[in-house]
Amino acid sequence: MHIAIILVFISYFLTPFQIFSVLNYGVTAIDLSLALCYIIFFKKLIWDGMKIKIVPNLALFALGFILLSAIITTIPVILSGDPKLLLQNFKTTIHFIFLVFFAVVNSFYPVNTKTWTNVVRTWLIIGLFINLFAAYQIVARAYDLPLAWIDYTNVSFVPKSETEADPSMVRQLSLSYGDFFRATSIFSEPSALALFNIYMFIFIFVPWLQGHQPFFKSKTITYIFLAFSVVGLLIAYSMTGVVGLGLVIGGYFLLERVKNYTKVWKIVIFAVIVIFITDFAVKSYTQISIVELFEKRITGIVEWGSETAIATPGESFGVRMESGGKSFEIWKENPIFGVGLGLTYYQGKDIEYGDFGFLAAMAEMGLFGFFSFVGMFAFLLFITGFFIKNPQKLSFLDEEQKRIAGMSFYIMLLLFEINFITGNNLVTIGLWMPVAMIFFIINTYYVKKGINVKEFSLVSVPFKKQLSLNLSRYLNYKMKSNRSSIEN
Structure with missing residues (x-):
């Protein structure tokens, strides 16, 4: 299972590239990696008779209700008898359950903590290359050099509005401002690159500021990771990244007992220097200052709706608000069961999918899915926040487990932003991979605590x-x- 879980997190970056397709769904390396995890899991349960240790908790119940909601919401679709809706709902529901089950497996299976340590280290190393490539793209797109844009092959990326599933029509999304194109690296859009770098920031500095052993002992390597993370965040030019960083920093000062402000100021000063150098370098190639663009964009959002507001070209804030309103309208027409997973496009509201995860859950899975989804987030935020506020109650965990527990709240803040403020990861592995890590540490905490532990075999x-x-x-x-x- 150790290698299988690491493969899941590595193959995440290969999502745009399919191996083959089934019913216009692109099967990628991550699907095969997840399947390998599930085969190992059921082999251990059935062939080896592995015993499962688990402590029932509200977050786990919410996860179960999410799966149940996905199944219940198929009933109205089945009763409709529409073959097109049935096929789409069937594909999306199966895919959704397939993804969520990764969190279930990591709640039940006794994964070694070193597995998650190696997952984080692997992502940090990959992150260096991702941000190097992102920096290269700034120059490549300005001067039309090779690999300025990546051609995708995954038919799943093709919009439902297209009559033919041709992946060649799918392009990386990146608006230009003069000669400056927002960096995407290997991702489909700049916001994904920005969010990835917020994860990097959490992995690099939360353990260090909390007094835990960093994932890499060398301070030089730590600062190299920080430099690349800041560069990636800046050249992505993403408000999603700004909001995510703000939530993480705000959460830190709100919950943590800051013992060493010297560390904090070192990080701030170093980051400011990197921002200044990066902005100067980008401006020298493109004649565009990213810092000035950020200033204009933030001002435009703050003044949004007023007569004096000046919208930044390509600003998605208003579009997302409109999409959220349409998701709410869809829910009002089907409040109990929702319209069914994957069926937002077919409701005649001129949107492919909801732009907010919690509203997408409400529109497609009704009140059952909405309360389950929101409940899972609420319980996970509460439990991981408890880890931060009460570190003395984690004394029975080993150092690696304490380090993961300490990061979990900040990961949840980032997931909250993605699904409640800026986006929708409901039916993507981008949500259920980090959630799986958090369910792992929560179950580890409860089992090691030894209260109300249930042990059973399949x-x-x-x-x-x-x-x-x-x-x-x-x-x-x-x-x-x-x-x-x-x-x-």
Whole structure:
């Protein structure tokens, strides 16, 4: 399972590239990696008879209700009898359950904590190359150099409005301001690059500021990671990244007991220097200052709706607000069960999908899905916030587990931003991978605490043992039969 989970997080970056397609769904490396995890999980449960230790908690119940809601919401679609809606809902529901099950597996399976340590280290190393490529794209797009744009092959990226599933029509989204094109690196849009770098920021500095062992002991390497993270955030030119960074910093000063302001100021000063150098470098190539663009964009959002507001070209804030309103209208027409997963496009509201995760859950899974989704976030934020406020109650965890527990609240803040403020990750692995890590540490905490631990097996006798016994009985029977025939 160790390698399988790491493969899931590595193959996340290969999502735009399919291996093959089934019913206009592009099967990618991450699908195969998830399938490998599930095969190992069920092999351990059924073949080896592995016992599961778990402590029932509200977050886990909410996760179960999310899965149940996805199934319940198919009922109205089935009753409608519309073959197009049935096929789309079936594909999306199966895909959704397939993704959510990764969190279920990591709640039940006794994953070694070193697995998650190596996941984070792997992402940090990959992040260096992702941000290097992003920096190269700034120059490449200004001067039309090779690999300025990446051609995708995943048919799942093709909008439903297109009659033909041709991945060649899918392009990376990046608006230009003069000769400056927002960086995307390997991702489909700049916001994804920005969010990835917020994860990098959490992995690099939250453990360090909390007094835990950093994932890499060298301070030089730590500052290199910070430099690349800041560069990636800046050249993505994403308000999603700004909001995410603000939530993480705000959450830190709100909940943490800051013991060493020197560390904080070192980070701030270093980041400001990197921003200044990066902005100067970009301006020298493109004659555009990203810092000035940010200033204009933030001012435009603050003054949004007023007569004096000056909108930044390509600003998506108003579009997202309109999309949120349409999701709410769709929900009002189907308040209990929703319209069904994957069916927002077919409701005649001129949107492909909802731009906010919690509203998408409400529109497509009704009140059942909405309360389950919001409930899961509420319980996970509460539990991970408890880890921050009460570090003394984590004394029975080992150092690696404490480090993951300390990061979990900030990861949840970022996921909250993505699904409640700026975007929708409801039916993407981008939500359920980090959620799986958080469910792992929560279950580890409760099991090690040793209160109300439930232990059970899926089978009373391991299948390999049952097979061995049956084979032994069969061989004994054949031997007795042969002896009887010889004696006769």
